[in-house]
Amino acid sequence: MNSIDWRLATPQYDQVIDSNLSLFQYSDCTFSDLQPRLNASLKRFCELKQAAPLMVINGADTVYERRNLASALQAFTNSKVGYSESIEIDEIVGSYVVDDNECHTRIGLLESYDDGYLILSANSVLVNPKLLVAIRALFQVNR
Secondary structure: OOOOOHHHHOOOHHHOOOOOOOOOOOOOOOHHHHOHHHHHHHHHHHHOOOOOOOOOOOOOOOHHHHHHHHHHHHOOOOOOEEEOOOOOHHHHHOEEEEEOOEEEEEOOHHHHOOOOEEEOOHHHHHHOHHHHHHHHHHHHHOO
């Protein structure tokens, strides 16, 4: 019976990958530096503020990505920029409660970022049909 070393049956990447090569060679670059097309799109979006009230970005749907988008967008505008993880319609569009003939209102994120930029997850908006209808109505009213 022939004996074969198990390492001969698996690829040996040590020969291909230089051990001196740093896999983190871009660690000193910012999010914007690594994505020049996204950077150009965000700049153009800020320039078209009134003509294009909504921008959809196809990318990872994480808090980290939204935070990076907010900081990249902040570089092109002096307006407020924020992001949210919430899918609660009351938190996004606001709410009011009438109690003992007193009206208590709570401002939503859309109102607090008026004349600014609010980054929301498209998946979160699509999951909540009421929120999608409310956002669509806001865009139609402001046109």
